[in-house]
Amino acid sequence: MISSVLPTYSRAPLSFVSGAGTWLVEADGRRFLDLGAGIAVNALGHAHPALVEALNTQAGQLWHTSNLYQIPQQQALADRLVEHTFADTVFFTNSGTEACELAVKMARKHFYDKGQPERVEIITFDGSFHGRSAAGIAAAGSEKMTKGFGPLLGGFTHLAFGDHEGLAAAVTETTCAIMVEPVQGEGGIRPLSDACLKGMRDLCDEHGILLILDEVQCGVGRTGKLFAHEWAGVTPDIMMVAKGIGGGFPLGAVLATESAASGMTAGTHGSTYGGNPLGCAVGCAVMDIISDPAFLAEVNRKASLMRQKLEGLVASYPDVFESLRGAGLMLGLKCKVTPGDVVSAGYGQEVITVPAADNVVRLLPPLTITDEEITEAVARLDAAAATLSAS
């Protein structure tokens, strides 16, 4: 008999009842160190006082009106995002995949309105993940996500990740955009080199097409900059954001330049919940903390501490781990064993990690993780690895 919850997830036998900072408490009372942060969502950890305060204050005042009316919290968050990024304008969604939907629509509409309606094709890459909507699965294109769900939304050209020559050759007069994650998350923490991202920007400029960055996982301070593309010194035309921006409240956004967004006039897109007062009040609190250069400097300092300790872990268990990769506090342990076994062994030591493709275990701790917690987390990962190691 089918379970009352649609069985689309394979869930670990863990049920958390409360959380504070980097810690989660299981129903049986065990305290887990959380290096998953709900897959990079709880960027400020669990129950951050500023976020609890922002949500509670807003909850006591007004939950929902509608985008039929002005929403001051939405305006405030859009202003913060515009102030701190390349963007001129922002549309709010409830999730990453809805941000993908709009990014696709926006890119096509931009060229339609420019009198180039044939420009509809978007180039995407193997190993990418853009969410589970019809556009999201078609964009990523992997058989794992698309099989049985056809006919798929057309208009995507899939290339190998990092295939520079292939990319230059793939741009045609029907191409409207390149869509890419600066650091692939689900694909196994695969960072695009700065040179590669710059090359994509140049290629887009050369052909007058749009660069769409999916920073749903790598954005909002995760890599030590507010957004990951800042490391490469380039800016996109359109950017998808979600996960960390709500700190645990469902919130996403599409950021765009005025030019890229030029086709999105009144009536062309909408959302009932997108940008509601609760989400945006929390989003403002998140942005106020994470956009502070001192906060980001701390993320970078802690990231190098964590990286250094993890390099030691990889060296200690050469039969379990192959290498460490990633950027900032978005780290991946490439495994020689099944990543699911590493994650399970971690549960046994009360430390939470997240599996990804390409035989990688992801470490995406709250950006607020302390030095002591980093030391403790790596000690727990060491104990977990010991249970898998022959030596």
Ligand SMILES: *Cc1c(COP(=O)(O)O)cnc(C)c1O
């Ligand atoms: C999680 C994720 C998405 C989808 O976000 P949802 O909120 O699950 O719809 C899209 N792109 C990337 C890079 C992601 O990591």
